[in-house]
């Protein structure tokens with residue numbers, strides 16, 4: 001009896017499968033297979049671990065090398081501006097904390113998500129504004145003063161903020177409940193720490209520039225924050241009235257970028273002379289709300 | 292007909308072993324649901340440490356910790372059950388292959404636990420999360436197999452029916468079960484990477500076609516074989532439900548993509564999709580086992596038979 005090729009190959013596959021099963025059923029071979037797999041897993045875990053600890057960023061000196069440029073108050077310029085939102089205001093999204101008694105108890109008023117916050121006068125809040133280009137290879141002093149991120153009312157305060165590469169970030173838990181804090185960087189070391197109520201504040205640094213690092217709490221999945229890590233100190237976040245101010249800039253020509261978590265980014269060029277203050281306004285359009 | 296008679300002690304032990312395997316299998320199903328809830332609620336990293344949780348065996352059960360630690364507790368329980376089951380089989384099972392299957396299950400559940408730990412310690416790398424999801428289904432298959440193989444029914448042995456089809460029903464069943472498993476891998480990949488929906492859709496189509504072939508073959512050729520008929524019915528109903536749940540999962544994900552937190556409807560539908568997926572796989576697997584039990588192939592020497600007593604043809 002001759003088999004057609006399709007059938008023959010199926011029979012072969014079947015044979016191979018059966019052979020495989022028999023192999024697995026053989027206790028000695030199975031033990032070997034099992035040991036190999038376990039070893040591979042352990043090796044993978046350890047190898048990965050070493051690699052991770054190798055790039056520990058906490059104590060590592062930041063990228064800055066070479067002489068530090070001092071800001072001269074006699075010539076320092078300022079860039080200010082307002083971020084506006086154009087188009088139909090998005091409906092605020094209420095955060096449901098009802099399942100978390102400890103969180104719900106901390107709020108009398110409803111809490112809304114901070115992803116697109118448009119206040120009066122179309123002011124767009126929580127936009128990270130920073131000098132993207134124009135500072136060349138200049139290095140600036142890294143502030144030793146920690147930037148504080150607080151977990152309060154099961155929300156992050158602030159929602160968006162900047163920190164210099166290498167500047168300490170201090171994380172507090174002011175809540176009577178447990179959080180985990182988990183930044184998801186692409187360019188820095190990832191970490192995830194648990195923070196029980198009353199825990200000693202956590203101090204971390206991000207040694208490399210990164211726009212932006214999302215921060216998540218997996219205990220309370222609505223908790224979200226964004227950190228802008230910049231080499232220099234020239235950054236700001238738009239306030240309730242949509243305004244921002246970047247002070248102490250050396251005179252020069254700069255590219256200013258504005259970043260919003262849902263609305264994307266936008267850049268503008270600006271030239272400032274000594275002691276000059278220039279205004280750079282940004283407008284984000286509603287149509288961009290796609291994710 | 293099966294006649295009621297006094298069971299001897301070893302038969303009684305075997306019955307209890309089977310019941311125990313059934314409990315372990317059901318617990319595994321619960322474990323799959325618990326795991327799906329972790330993913331759905333984005334709680335995989337709510338407990339940053341492993342194997343301990345917040346440095347203890349019992350962290351505060353709030354928010355995402357409830358899902359993650361709950362999953363760990365159910366997993367530990369299933370691990371213990373598997374350990375007992377493997378030991379019990381080792382002591383009390385006469386078929387070597389079944390004993391080995393017990394050890395295989397134990398090995399898999401240990402690797403699965405370690406994989407779960409790696410996902411946590413390395414912040415959910417997609418490849419590990421997907422492997423964890425796939426190994427879960429493989430482990431569930433092992434438990435279902437053990438339950439079937441230890442059942443008193445299975446031990447009875449039945450007269451074989453000859454399968455004269457060119458492409459044997461047995462192989463069709465193996466192919467279908469394999470495709471369903473592959474489809475679950477594609478589903479896990481979609482769930483954890485948020486991409487590759489096309490592959491999962493093609494998989495859904497392939498699985499539906501294969502399952503329909505299986506079901507129609509049963510209805511046409513073996514309508515009197517109750518074990519096959521029952522499984523075929525269950526398979527068709529589950530598959531239909533699964534197609535609805537899959538569509539539902541897609542639609543609700545689309546509708547809630549701007550949400551700031553996972554909603555109950557989304558979590559419920561996607562979890563049900565994972566759970567029913569496991570049931571579809573288990574049903575197809577038992578159908579495959581049944582096909583090997585009750586059917587024989589024409590002109591072929593059987594090389595693989597799990598039935599303890601072979602009935603002469």
Ligand SMILES: [Cu+2]
Nearest residue numbers: 179217219220
């Ligand atoms: Cu939290």
